[in-house]
Amino acid sequence: MLHNSVAFFITRVRFISMFGLNKLFKKDNQLEQQIFSELAAYKSSVFPLGIESSWVEKIDIQGSIVKVTLNLPFAASGAAVFLREMLSSKFDKSIDVVINCLLPKAYKFKNIKHIVLVASGKGGVGKSTTAVNLARALQAQGGKVGVLDADIYGPSIPSLFSVMDEKPTTQDNQTLNPISKDGIKVQSIGFLVSPQDATVWRGPMASGALNQLLNETQWGELDYLIVDMPPGTGDIQLTMTQKVPASGALIVTTPQDLALLDAQKGIAMFNKVNLPILGLIENMSHFVCTHCGEKNHVFGKHGGEQLALRHAVPLLAAIPLNMEIRETSELGGCLSVEHANIFEHYAACAQTLSSMLYYQTLSAPTVDIVITDD
């Protein structure tokens, strides 16, 4: 019996060699190695150091059908589109790329891996709109996401997610369950106190409330918690910043001189408390004419770019002034579903942001952060 199977095996090997199939297997192996090399050499803002071989889960080659599966340690599943194009053009054949996002289990606070503050030097520049779309984009890229609305002057997150009438529930009378909207966990100061009451708060009260919302909400496991900060750079914002174990801050600005001056104050504020500034987002950066497609810089040109250069922080996105952004936001809709082309701006920003946060964690020492109420 054993003799028979050995004979069968030898015949099979001979048969394969005879028809040159072993060369075919070698060729597959060669292709696999070339794919590894191309991935390692591919550099972009999302992959500044290329794609590590340990991120390649598998390369499946079935004749002319090739599929590459990657497990990325950050939320950038949309990058599959570029990688697919790059590999297909290099090898002159269709190569499919699938990206799963598996962030390392390194927690910044409780079960939260990264906390990102979204701030602005002045009100009305689109900070909350940007925070919500960025949260949705991080989720679309494969992350588990929560949003904490700490804007005591005008908590607009409930309305931007269209959950104004909901109230967080409690199971133990000590902690609150956040509202879940489209898989995103939402908590807002607006669910708990009226805006009239909150606007007269002083720094310690506001930061105490933020602390409480952060600590006493059952967030579960999150990859990214986006915190919508109150606009401005005063005592309240400073005290709040000091109380949150954030990975960094994003500053939203418009291109007008006055907004840029205030954004500069925001940069100074975060520098004062040594919180890394992850980047600037220039909102309402330009307007694309719906008839002729021409780009108009309604509020000025290159302002965000110059500010970013001056302070050596990345300009992560230049979001257009766009009617669909305003309409969808005001109706609490989802831009990715309703206007996918405009949502691309936020998707690209989310990919770069999540990659930055990953590399930041690699280079930072790990410390346990304990928040107290004082």
Ligand SMILES: Nc1ncnc2c1ncn2[C@@H]1O[C@H](COP(=O)(O)OP(=O)(O)OP(=O)(O)O)[C@@H](O)[C@H]1O
């Ligand atoms: N890129 C954009 N294109 C068009 N409209 C926008 C854009 N970004 C924001 N808006 C609109 O601008 C208005 C202000 O936006 P938002 O409430 O997000 O600003 P904010 O900076 O958070 O304000 P506040 O300081 O009051 O919290 C909203 O009507 C919003 O829909």
